[in-house]
Amino acid sequence: MSDASNKTRRERWIRPLPERVVNKIAAGEVIERPSAVVKELVENSLDAGADRIDIVVEKSGVKLIRIVDNGCGIPEEQIEIAFGRHATSKISAFDDLETLGSYGFRGEALPSIASVSRLRMVSRPAAQAAGTEIIYEGGVLQSCQPTAAAVGTVVEAGDLFYNTPARRKFLKTETTEARHISRLATAMAIGRPKVGFSLKMNGRVVFNLPAGQSLAERVGVLLGGGRKFLSFAFEGGLVTVEGCIGAPDVVQNNRNGQYLFINGRYVFAPMLSHAFVAGYGELIVPGGFPIGALLLSIEPTEIDVNVHPSKTEIKLSRDREVHDAVVAAIRDALRQDSVIPELSSGATMRPESDSRHGNTNRGSGAHVIAGIGSSPPAATEFLSELYQSTKLDNSGAAEPNPATVDTETGEILEKPESTVSSGTEREHGPSAGFRLVGRFSDLYLLMQAGDDLYIVDQHTAHERVLYEEVLRQIEANSASAQTLLFPVQLELSPEQLSLFESAAGIFQRSGFTVAPFGGRMVNIEAVPAIGRARSPEKMLRHVLDDILGLRKSGHDMIKAMAQSIACRSAVMAGDRLSDEEARHLVERLLRCDDRYSCPHGRPTFIRISREDLDRRFGRD
Ligand SMILES: Nc1ncnc2c1ncn2[C@@H]1O[C@H](COP(=O)(O)OP(=O)(O)OP(=O)(O)O)[C@@H](O)[C@H]1O
Ligand SMILES: [Mg+2]
DSSP states (O other), X not given: OOHHHHSOTTTTOOOOOOHXXXXXXXXXXXXXXXXXXXXXXXXXXHHTTOSEEEEEEEGGGTSEEEEEEOSOOOOGGGHHHHTSTTOOSXXXXXXXXXXXXXXXXXXXXXXXXXXXXXXXXXXEOTTSSSXXXXXXXXXXXXXXXXXXXXXXXXXXXXXXXXXXXXXXXXXXXXXXXXXXXHHHHHHHHHHOTTSEEEEEETTEEEEEEOXXXXXXXXXXXXXXXXXXXXXEEEEOSSEEEEEEEEOTTOEESSGGGEEEEETTEEOOOHHHHHHHHHHHGGGSOTTOEEOEEEEEEEOGGGEEOTTSTTOOOOEETTHHHHHHHHHHHHHHHHHSTTTSSOOOTTSOSSSSOBTTTTBOOOOOOHHHHTTTTTSOOHHHHHHHHHHHHHHHHTSSTTOSSOOOBOTTTOOBOOOOOOOOOTTTSOOOSTTOOEEEEEXXXXXXXXXXXXXXXXEEEHHHHHHHHHHHHHHHHHHHTOOOEEEEEEEEEEEOOHHHHHHHHHTHHHHHHTTOEEEEOSTTEEEEEEEEOSSOOOOHHHHHHHHHHHHHHHHHTTOOHHHHHHHHHHHHHSOOTTOOOOHHHHHHHHHHHHTSSSOSBOTTSXXXXXXXXXXXHHHHTTOO
């Protein structure tokens, strides 16, 4: 028998806990560490409409946290109520959460903080001539009296966790707790650039920011350190994203530089962090994390903030769509003319190394970002021009060597000997929109259009072409299959097998004919005909693994399938394309819905303008 069951009947009597005990227990969840006090109090100040918030912290918050705001204040007769459990002015019914416009709603922050500290609040609404001072110790009211005060609220929480020794013991070192506080305060200041903020820690001013700033100004001061950022605004159907993000060469090896907000709320959201990185595609080094802030606005009905007392976790009803929108927003922003890695004076072309090809060019990135938002998307203009002229080029006798790329499937059917020599194949004329002027490393196709040089990555370009094609085929159930003369068997891992079984229909529609063969063995009878014939076992294994990975990061099944087949079938670095194949690849790329990047988000081409070259050679 346990000790508990040995207790007397009287001791086991069920009765409500005293409010002070409840508050202390709740404080365990809401107030995990000193930075949580800062968060709760600053959120209260923001909810009170303050446009100036000053934060003072001593001894990493354990000795003192003082928040001063110029918000609406609390009327004298309500100040004690504010410290009551579940007392809030922000909602009055559960349904109000559906349209929540405030940070707070649980009515537990003040009683929780008061129960684990010595707390003093002075508050005065504008309509009152004087303020009210209220003092609690360990949740017990000590005094409540009128006092002279400025409009707004001051809260001082001292001796944090003095009466919960276990919690105090578990606090990390002073430096760690201080770091949490400065990160949190930084986040709050980034999330609300219009509000003036200051943070003073142990007598030192960490930052002091005026009200009315833009996101770019805030990020510049708080995260900048002379580094370059790009600002953008993106309107999706479900979500709008305002962002200020680092140039692709401004990376670090952890996610600490990422500040994510949903409807003004600073959140911890692995799904958004993933999208943040995914938006850069391979513009950043593998393992590198971009930095910056993303402020998402989503209909309140689409989110649930009532997941955890600290409210830093949020549930999104359509998280995949939000993920994809964020990826698209970042990709679009980086794709703007001057941001696509470009050879500009003083900057290098590709800011990060490409691990496959080992070309490490770490530029300052300074020019990569210059002029963002102001210059028109010249690449777009070029491409529509290019598309026009391509069509002209192929429309008649001017074409010396007709196409051998299957324009429906992207399949390169044969490799005719080219009659086009690098750099000299066309005369200038109205129909000579672009010329293949060379290739580099059996990977990059060098095209000239007007005065600009375009460098096309043959792999990413082909991936994009095949991706859109495969997607269409799967959706229309029209993928052609290549039947194997000799079927091959393959043993799948349990994870691969269960994926295959759950998505057999999609595999079938994509051109795979794969039948169970006992145990975890399968018999491969046909593979998608698109792209180049590779080992069928490798193809299936790779596709299964790719899809498993993509599904984990929230991709839709059909898109994941198309992405994988495209990637595994596209021409690779090292595959030598004939001039004709190269030109037709570009032509097909121009027909794509999204021609600027491959499905992973890597650019399909970059532009180097004549002007840039001239500048670099000192010709301007
Ligand atoms: N700085 C402030 N200025 C004006 N009113 C405040 C301030 N801080 C708190 N209040 C008032 O006190 C009430 C209780 O605050 P408390 O933080 O405990 O709960 P909440 O903000 O409503 O919800 P949550 O527990 O989710 O933060 C608030 O609803 C608000 O009306
Ligand atoms: Mg609150």
